[in-house]
Amino acid sequence: MSDFDRREALGLFATSAAAGLSGTSTAAASPRSSDRIRLENEKPGTSDWQLTYTKFDGAAKFRQSLIEGYCDRMSVMAGETLSVQVSTREPTPVSLEIYRLGYYQGLGGRHLLTIGPKPGKPQPTPPVGPMRLRECRWEPTFQVAIPKDWPSGVYLGKLTATKHRYQSYVIFIVKDDRPCDFLFQCSTNTWQAYNKWPENHSLYDNDRTDRKPLVSGVRASFDRPFAKYPQVVDNPQSLGSGEFLLFEYPFAYWIEQNGYDVSYCSNEDVAVGGAEFITRAKTFLSIGHDEYWARPQYDACMKAVQAGVNFGFFSGNAVCFVTKLMPSSEGRANRIIERVGRYGGVQHAEEPWMADLPEHGPNEALLMGARTVIPFNGSGDWICTKPEHWLFAGTGMKAGDRIPGLVGWEHHGNPAEIPGLEIVAEGSTWNSGEQESHYTATIYPGPKGNTIFNAATIFWAQALSSPPGHWVPYVHFGKSHGVDRRVQKMTSNLFDRWKASDSRS
CATH class of the missing domain: 3.40.50.880 (Class I glutamine amidotransferase (GATase) domain)
Structure with missing residues (x-):
């Protein structure tokens, strides 16, 4: 030392x-x-939180521009509102299904909320900024009011486009202070x-x-x-x-x-x-x-x-x-x-x-x-x-x-x-x-x-x-x-x- x-x-x-x-x-x-x-894990679970259909771009091989999104924060308190920004390659209605991950009888997740479909549209891929920064400024697609009874946990939002079968996730954490x-x-x-x-x-x-x-x-x-x-x-x-x-x-x-x-x-x-x-x-x-x-x-x-x-x-x-x-x-x-x-x-x-x-x-x-x-x-x-x-x-x-x-x-x-x-x-x-x-x-x-x-x-x-x-x-x-x-x-x-x-x- x-x-x-x-x-x-x-x-x-x-x-x-x-x-x-x-x-x-x-x-x-x-x-x-x-x-x-x-007690939360005694509630009914589902394995439907998993993505079923994914497809990746040719040149940008880790990206799926058909449907993708992000949250305006990584963590929120119950009672706060989370903004979810979504972009689709072509205009299409988009739905958001939210799941909390846990054990849930071995199924791994619990469905909590479905929002939409709402209009989805292409949003711009940002240019490369100073220090190679890529920072999106997309318009919000969903506003999610986090219910006060949602327990702390890791939550996945499954995005699905109506015009095709492809899906992707957004992820956020519900935190508490207890x-x-x-x-x-x-x-x-x-x-x-x-x-x-x-x-x-x-x-x-x-x-x-x-x-x-x-x-x-x-x-x-x-x-x-x-x-x-x-x-x-x-x-x-x-x-x-x-x-x-x-x-x-x-x-x-x-x-x-x-x-x-x-x-x-x-x-x-x-x-x-x-x-x-x-x-x-x-x-x-x-x-x-x-x-x-x-x-x-x-x-x-x-x-x-x-x-x-x-x-x-x-x-x-x-x-x-x-x-x-x-x-x-x-x-x-x-x-x-x-x-x-x-x-x-x-x-x-x-x-x-x-x-x-x-x-x-x-x-x-x-x-x-x-x-x-x-x-x-x-x-x-x-x-x-x-x-x-x-x-x-x-x-x-x-x-x-x-x-x-x-x-x-x-x-x-x-x-x-x-x-x-x-x-x-x-x-x-x-x-x-x-x-x-x-x-x-x-x-x-x-x-x-x-x-x-x-x-x-x-x-x-x-x-x-x-x-x-x-x-x-x-x-x-x-x-x-x-x-x-x-x-x-x-x-x-x-x-x-x-x-x-x-x-x-």
Whole structure:
């Protein structure tokens, strides 16, 4: 740990103590309903939320211009109004069906609302702006008043054109401010960072002659549809839904199947809401591919750890890039993102891919216990190293036992020098270039009896459940074997301990 990182940690801990996080928040005054998600999932479900017909453009191969749309916000409170902008290649009536995703008797979703048909029309593909920004200014097609009884969750809007059979999604989160056991942060910044809509306009596409993909000076707007996800898993269901169905949905499905008390939010909600937004929960969850974090988001989470909140990083490549949140050209807050720095600074081995990232963030391992390592992608088995730890109770795992293919495609290693930190699994990964890397899954104690777990893989969710519409990814000649009872048991060991604890100040 560098002197800079030690100073950062001490400074954040001191700030946490001085901030008085025990003060009353809006959430503390809200009524608690720990059975809300369990009761919600007893309502009738349907598998009709899935897209049936998709078709992609020829040149812009990740886009479907026949029908596409986006929401004016990634998250809303119940009682607020959401605007949905839709474009169709030719004029046609368009309908919007809204579903909440969950377990719902194994069907994965519940139908809540149908709006339309309403007139759909072509809306302009925006020109390339400064820093390769593609920012739509489409007219609203639907205004959705979110009913006050809609629970927090991830919601899909299925768009369907009357004149042809093709469909696509829009996606949004209904958030709340109530006390809860688990706060599930969706990796919305990362969804947008990898969004290539309309052609090649993600944060990874630039005009540099050296072709380095991880640089500053490139921006991405939330005011555009989500194209089909471009790597690792070729699932048409990602059209309009970001990365949620690919890397996060199996975890949400498992949580709701087991009746845990969970609330959902976006990356932006944490950055804006600060530590009080987190401390209403006993446990904070980072799931899947959670790469892009604004600095206020990191600071809020560090303060929440010091306040006694448990953390579960069931993710890989998490908290990697310092992300700047900026308003849209029309002044709406936090609608544009830019990669401006590397947490912990650019390592020498990362320089072939990264350049001119001016902002230095603290080492992410100070929060998570371990961090993104080089090589940063690959696949491998998750290998038990500490079978006597309570994490493994009831799994039957012994030292050296493996969970095949669970590590991928990006992972964490290089554990931090945190008192009491334990490595519970570690091993090697290999990528398609036959480069070897090393991952470490860690757990460490917080200052108030809380615990911080780092699974060190994006693919943890793949072993929890296989809901409708989900495809298991295959990458670098490695593949998760899907649902594994040992992963389910380790996760329930963590969740049950976290649920029973309440060490928050």
